[in-house]
Amino acid sequence: MRYISTRGRAAPQSFCDILLGGLAPDGGLYLPESYPQVSRAELDAWRQLSYADLAYEILSKFITDIPPADLKALVAKTYTAQVYCHTRNGGDAAQITPLTRLEDGLYTQELSNGPTLAFKDMAMQLLGNLFEYVLDQRGESINILGATSGDTGSAAEYAMRGKHNVKVFMLSPDGKMSAFQRAQMYSLQDANIFNIAVTGMFDDAQDIVKAVSNDAEFKSRYKIGAVNSINWARVAAQIVYYFQGYFLATRSNDEQVAFSVPSGNFGNICAGHIARQMGLPIARLVLATNENDVLDEFFKTGVYRPRTSAETSVTSSPSMDISKASNFERFVFDLVGRDPAVVADLWAKVDKGQAFDLSATVYWKNLPKFAFVSGRSSHADRLATIRLAQEKYGVMVDTHTADGLKVALENRLPGVPMVVLETAQPAKFEETIREALGSEPVRPADLAGIEKLPQRVVVMAPDVEAVKRYLVERV
Numbered sequence: 406m407r408y409i410s411t412r413g414r415a416a417p418q419s420f421c422d423i424l425l426g427g428l429a430p431d432g433g434l435y436l437p438e439s440y441p442q443v444s445r446a447e448l449d450a451w452r453q454l455s456y457a458d459l460a461y462e463i464l465s466k467f468i469t470d471i472p473p474a475d476l477k478a479l480v481a482k483t484y485t486a487q488v489y490c491h492t493r494n495g496g497d498a499a500q501i502t503p504l505t506r507l508e509d510g511l512y513t514q515e516l517s518n519g520p521t522l523a524f525k526d527m528a529m530q531l532l533g534n535l536f537e538y539v540l541d542q543r544g545e546s547i548n549i550l551g552a553t554s555g556d557t558g559s560a561a562e563y564a565m566r567g568k569h570n571v572k573v574f575m576l577s578p579d580g581k582m583s584a585f586q587r588a589q590m591y592s593l594q595d596a597n598i599f600n601i602a603v604t605g606m607f608d609d610a611q612d613i614v615k616a617v618s619n620d621a622e623f624k625s626r627y628k629i630g631a632v633n634s635i636n637w638a639r640v641a642a643q644i645v646y647y648f649q650g651y652f653l654a655t656r657s658n659d660e661q662v663a664f665s666v667p668s669g670n671f672g673n674i675c676a677g678h679i680a681r682q683m684g685l686p687i688a689r690l691v692l693a694t695n696e697n698d699v700l701d702e703f704f705k706t707g708v709y710r711p712r713t714s715a716e717t718s719v720t721s722s723p724s725m726d727i728s729k730a731s732n733f734e735r736f737v738f739d740l741v742g743r744d745p746a747v748v749a750d751l752w753a754k755v756d757k758g759q760a761f762d763l764s765a766t767v768y769w770k771n772l773p774k775f776a777f778v779s780g781r782s783s784h785a786d787r788l789a790t791i792r793l794a795q796e797k798y799g800v801m802v803d804t805h806t807a808d809g810l811k812v813a814l815e816n817r818l819p820g821v822p823m824v825v826l827e828t829a830q831p832a833k834f835e836e837t838i839r840e841a842l843g844s845e846p847v848r849p850a851d852l853a854g855i856e857k858l859p860q861r862v863v864v865m866a867p868d869v870e871a872v873k874r875y876l877v878e879r880v
């Protein structure tokens with residue numbers, strides 16, 4: 406299997422060659438040359454498999470440059486009931502991503518049972534093991550530099566902690582995260598994890614990362630890397646739970662399902678799109694946004710209009726607060742018939758902050774083929790849906806999952822089970838849960854009192870040179 410760029414001007418690469426990098430050299434995103442197809446016989450055989458064995462079968466179609474026995478061992482050590490132990494609602498941890506039945510034909514799929522209680526763990530835990538393996542093989546090392554306002558940074562730290570040849574330098578806005586989020590990251594005592602609290606906003610932290618990454622000399626000299634959401638391995642890992650959700654929601658492979666996906670950067674639902682392209686019987690992909698509705702607007706009108714930061718709202722489903730969707734280019738590549746010249750033209754506009762409009766093009770007529778529908782949710786909708794889930798179904802959902810459920814309920818198909826992807830646990834968003842329900846979410850027992858653990862963090866002014874110095878002294 407080789408990987409090509411959505412913009413067509415980069416040499417095809419193998420999986421391990423794109424694993425540690427980010428964008429393709431032409432600015433595009435990597436995708437498989439073609440999507441592997443899953444036969445009916447394979448689907449029938451896979452229905453019986455454990456999550457780890459299913460993950461191996463699917464990933465081995467995309468990862469052909471790691472010996473099968475090694476890949477199998479990496480996947481087996483990633484997807485265990487111990488790592489994904491935080492099940493709720495009576496879910497079976499052995500299933501890794503079990504379903505919770507809300508009513509007949511309506512489920513949530515728990516993707517947030519990992520160490521940080523959000524779905525980013527599903528892919529990031531595998532990434533940690535893949536990084537360690539490939540770096541060991543090549544005798545190389547990497548220093549991951551990132552900025553986080555919460556979920557991604559902690560998922561990266563929990564995935565990379567204790568891994569050889571990997572160090573993580575994570576910038577976060579000092580005092581801007583919740584006490585729980587701070588405790589999750591700063592209480593890690595592993596020697597390869599460095600938390601840097603920047604006295605500023607998230608954007609200041611992000612700007613420092615960009616400045617360091619734009620310094621090509623520094624970047625190559627100190628082997629600076631990233632684990633952002635455009636990383637192909639993350640998307641690939643996410644394909645697996647669509648298959649698992651399908652098997653758990655149906656009895657036979659003659660049936661179809663729909664998935665509803667709380668979306669921000671389009672990474673999660675991109676994996677659903679690819680599962681469907683591989684032949685998984687998905688009748689509908691429901692894309693749910695919050696008030697930051699750039700993707701809902703596209704699927705309704707054909708206009709993709711990235712927002713400025715001034716137009717981006719801070720909402721109560723903060724992990725979906727995006728101004729543009731970094732993985733969306735992958736879907737558009739397929740929508741325009743995989744013509745890289747068209748994608749390059751469209752993103753020449755996007756990269757200048759401009760919009761594009763596909764509504765009057767031939768490509769827009771292809772859209773129904775991909776079975777997407779979309780909707781948006783507001784803070785008021787979120788509160789109402791959290792209450793509805795509690796009162797009608799006896800299930801507490803987090804704010805992001807509430808956005809998914811709200812839009813799912815508007816887009817059900819008769820006779821087709823609807824699976825709402827549960828992307829985080831309510832315990833991470835206590836304030837909004839309290840606002841909706843007047844009560845506290847229950848936190849997993851092993852995370853009770855995490856705020857009282859000793860913390861490891863340095864506080865720094867938002868100064869690029871100071872961050873570089875800190876890094877140089879520790880790599």
Ligand SMILES: *Cc1c(COP(=O)(O)O)cnc(C)c1O
Pocket residue numbers: 523524525556634667668669670671672673674724725805828829
């Ligand atoms: C990251 C995240 C999302 C959005 O996922 P994308 O892949 O960016 O679309 C939704 N919910 C939660 C809780 C997240 O952490």
